[in-house]
Amino acid sequence: MNWQAVKSIYCFEMARFFRTLMQSFISPVISTSLYFVVFGAAIGSRIEQVEGVSYGAFIVPGLIMLSVITQSISNASFGIYFPKFIGTIYELLSAPINFLEIVMGYVGAAATKALFIGLVILGTAALFVDLSIQHPVAMLVFLVLTCLSFSLLGFIIGIWAGNFEQLQLVPLLVVTPLVFLGGSFYSISMLPEAWQTVALFNPVVYLISGFRWAFFGMADVPIGLSLMAIALFTGLCLGAIWWIFRTGWKIRT
Amino acid sequence: MTAIVQIANVEKVYDGGFAALKGVTLDIEEGEILALLGPNGAGKTTLISTICGITLPSTGSIRVGGHDVVHDFRGARALVGLVPQEVTLEPFETVWSTVRFSRGLFGKAKDDALIEKILRQLSLWDKKDTAIRALSGGMKRRVMIAKALSHEPRVLFLDEPTAGVDVELRRDMWEIVAGLKADGVTIILTTHYIEEAEAIADRVGVINNGQLLLVEEKAALMTRMGQKHLRIDLQSRIGAVPDALAGFDLELADEGAALVYRYDTRAERTGIASLMTAMSAAGLVLRDLQTSQNSLEDIFVGLVHKTEDAA
Known part of the structure; x- marks a missing residue:
């Protein structure tokens, strides 16, 4: 293993993040505050409680997931697409490193950034609502796994994308709807029965449900199922990465 | 003495059927300067890309320092530095962080003294904290060279190093090449400027249509063909x-x-x-x-x- 190279990629990517720290920090704070104003104050005043939890607190796990998932994907996809776009990828290809080391550097950095933003949102949310986290370890595990798996997905998208439109395509057309419909702002049990069944085909439901369980001890689906779902998703992404690694798809001609 | 770069029957056919290399065989001796001449599209860049690992050979084998570039890519690539034809740099990074990154990528422990030496040699030291996008074209090209030198390659590929470069930089480049040769670095450069090959190369190879037409000592070539x-x-x-x-x-x-x-x-x-x-x-x-x-x-x-x- 060329750990020095992994570290170099990781630090180089993180430096980009720290250079724009204010943007990285302020934008999640502002958007979280906006969500609280709109959903928490405007809608929350009518809903008040979901299964014993105040609506303001109820949406916190979903809000964090929403940002963490989008951030993971955009960080990782941009991280690897940018060198492809401007041509500096020649250096990655001619360096004595293998694909897995490249993945570790870029995905590690993307996941770290997303994790940081997730924690910032959690901190911001704590200013608005009373939050108690029933299973802090499980909460962290879910958060880290989500950051990692969606960064892997983002990396795959970045490798696949041939232009900036394609880079935005999957996050915009697939991921955002899945996250919004995945129970970020409501409990699946609030849906009509038919739609509840449909919702169970949405993988994000399992993520948000498990994450919410870590906060409040209540979930739409059993926690074991949530864990299995995220393990399966991570496994699929790793499999895809492995296949790209074997074939050099879209990277090495 | 075994050659530091051994290219045996290398063919490269791109997806779509274009044959860029049609059976190239070439030994490059340690410490020499080899100039590859050829018109545009002759296969010079493909040959270099294949040696450096950017593309894979369709058939044939390439060894650098005895390491196969496909099966033992770590051993091979650790010896190789590449300055590609096109200037590609991260616009928002500083000169310093870009060059330092390259060294790390090649698995070398950080050595700020060495990077300082390289930057001074390339007249980049006073620009070290400047963002790349604020540099002139010639300066950017110097950064590309600094990146390739940062990991102390034994074999350096310069793909059209002086294309579109002013006279001063070209002279600097020749001086740098001479200095590297004195340190025992093997240099392979492609060029359109025949005067360049004439001025600095020990051997000259001519490529056209994916084939190596000849490789010969520059002096011998000139007398033989002259x-x-x-x-x-x-x-x-x-x-x-x-x-x-x-x-x-x-x-x-x-x-x-x-x-x-x-x-x-x-x-x-x-x-x-x-x-x-x-x-x-x-x-x-x-x-x-x-x-x-x-x-x-x-x-x-x-x-x-x-x-x-x-x-």
Whole structure:
């Protein structure tokens, strides 16, 4: 293993993040505050409680997931697409490193950034609502796994994308709807029965449900199922990465 | 001595069927400077990309320092530095962080003193904290070289290093190349500028249509392939080449004040002696003689055209 190279990629990517720290920090704070104003104050005043939890607190796990998932994907996809776009990828290809080391550097950095933003949102949310986290370890595990798996997905998208439109395509057309419909702002049990069944085909439901369980001890689906779902998703992404690694798809001609 | 780069029967066919390399075999000795000449699209960059791991060979094998570039890519690539033809840099990074990144990527422990030395050598030291996008084109090219040197390669590939570069930078580049050679670094450069190959290379290879037409010592190549011109200044002007000299490849020059005789140094007889005899028999009086050699450019153009005619 060329750990020095992994570290170099990781630090180089993180430096980009720290250079724009204010943007990285302020934008999640502002958007979280906006969500609280709109959903928490405007809608929350009518809903008040979901299964014993105040609506303001109820949406916190979903809000964090929403940002963490989008951030993971955009960080990782941009991280690897940018060198492809401007041509500096020649250096990655001619360096004595293998694909897995490249993945570790870029995905590690993307996941770290997303994790940081997730924690910032959690901190911001704590200013608005009373939050108690029933299973802090499980909460962290879910958060880290989500950051990692969606960064892997983002990396795959970045490798696949041939232009900036394609880079935005999957996050915009697939991921955002899945996250919004995945129970970020409501409990699946609030849906009509038919739609509840449909919702169970949405993988994000399992993520948000498990994450919410870590906060409040209540979930739409059993926690074991949530864990299995995220393990399966991570496994699929790793499999895809492995296949790209074997074939050099879209990277090495 | 075994060659530091061994290329054996390498073919490269891109998806879509374009054959960029058609069976290239070449040994590059440690410490030499090899210039690869060839027109655009000849396969120079593909050859370099294949050695450096950016593309994979379709068939054949390449070894660098005894390491196969596909199966033992770590060993091979650790020895190789590449300065690609196009300047590609992260616009928002500083010179310092970009060059430092390259060293880390090649698995070398950080060595700020070495990077400082490289940046000073390339006149980049006072720009070290400048963002790349604020640099001039020539400066960016220097950064590309600094990146390649940052991990102390034993073999350095310079793909068109002086294309679109001003005179000063070109001279600097030649100096850097000479310094690297003194340190024992093997250098392979591709170029359009034949004067460049003539000025700094030990050996010259000519590529066209994915084939290596020849590789030879520069000096040997010039003598072997070299046509020479013998210019004979005459005492008095003549109107035409006298009939007695019709058997020689002669041309009038300077409105009859001189004759130019073209001969091949490779031929068994150059014909100079018999020309002299014939001239004095024809009553021509010589004032001065001078010979000149074909430049590499003439040789190159001759070679490329010959293969194109044959094709």
